[in-house]
Amino acid sequence: QKEVEQDPGPLSVPEGAIVSLNCTYSNSAFQYFMWYRQYSRKGPELLMYTYSSGNKEDGRFTAQVDKSSKYIPLFIRDSQPSDSATYLCAMSERNTGNQFYFGTGTSLTVIP
Amino acid sequence: DVKVTQSSRYLVKRTGEKVFLECVQDMDHENMFWYRQDPGLGLRLIYFSYDVKMKEKGDIPEGYSVSREKKERFSLILESASTNQTSMYLCASSSPGLAIGELFFGEGSRLTVL
Numbered sequence: 752q753k754e755v756e757q758d759p760g761p762l763s764v765p766e767g768a769i770v771s772l773n774c775t776y777s778n779s780a781f782q783y784f785m786w787y788r789q790y791s792r793k794g795p796e797l798l799m800y801t802y803s804s805g806n807k808e809d810g811r812f813t814a815q816v817d818k819s820s821k822y823i824p825l826f827i828r829d830s831q832p833s834d835s836a837t838y839l840c841a842m843s844e845r846n847t848g849n850q851f852y853f854g855t856g857t858s859l860t861v862i863p
Numbered sequence: 864d865v866k867v868t869q870s871s872r873y874l875v876k877r878t879g880e881k882v883f884l885e886c887v888q889d890m891d892h893e894n895m896f897w898y899r900q901d902p903g904l905g906l907r908l909i910y911f912s913y914d915v916k917m918k919e920k921g922d923i924p925e926g927y928s929v930s931r932e933k934k935e936r937f938s939l940i941l942e943s944a945s946t947n948q949t950s951m952y953l954c955a956s957s958s959p960g961l962a963i964g965e966l967f968f969g970e971g972s973r974l975t976v977l
Binding site for chain 2: 759797
């Protein structure tokens with residue numbers, strides 16, 4: 752079993768839809784959670800970062816952390832074609848910036 | 864604006880060739896990483912460096928070596944390229960001193976080995 756699991760997709764939604772991207776993990780030592788967005792032929796860029804249970808919102812994006820279920824979904828509200836990308840969840844045990852565990856990513860296409 | 868620069872975006876090499884992938888960061892970060900990214904496998908860590916001349920093996924170091932002679936520069940070396948090393952290579956950096964220990968990535972180097 753991989754330590755971090757994501758639905759690979761591809762996921763295709765119409766513009767304006769609410770998108771839910773799933774990420775689960777097995778190691779209860781993970782305390783810091785990140786979502787990266789990766790456009791085609793580009794490197795990943797940090798989208799969201801959180802370390803506490805509950806919701807963290809940034810514009811149309813909401814990351815939810817449920818440590819009891821080891822589940823950290825990312826929700827995108829009013830999805831736009833510019834949201835079309837691969838979304839990677841990542842996590843670490845410590846905030847020391849030297850050990851990260853990544854999911855394989857979910858490919859999302861938002862159709863105009 | 865923070866930047867991680869990978870010198871080669873696309874490379875085509877032949878089996879057995881020596882390949883150098885260069886990465887430079889301008890953020891004075893202590894940590895630098897090399898990952899490879901393959902469909903269905905995600906990001907896999909090849910090597911990690913936490914200081915000049917210091918390195919640690921990641922999950923898949925076989926067939927690779929690294930060099931970090933200056934803080935800002937981290938090179939990945941394929942001594943004798945093989946077809947199974949065809950992949951997207953991503954360099955990243957981070958700093959343990961930051962409030963958020965995030966990784967900053969370069970644009971990637973897509974290597975094809977024929």
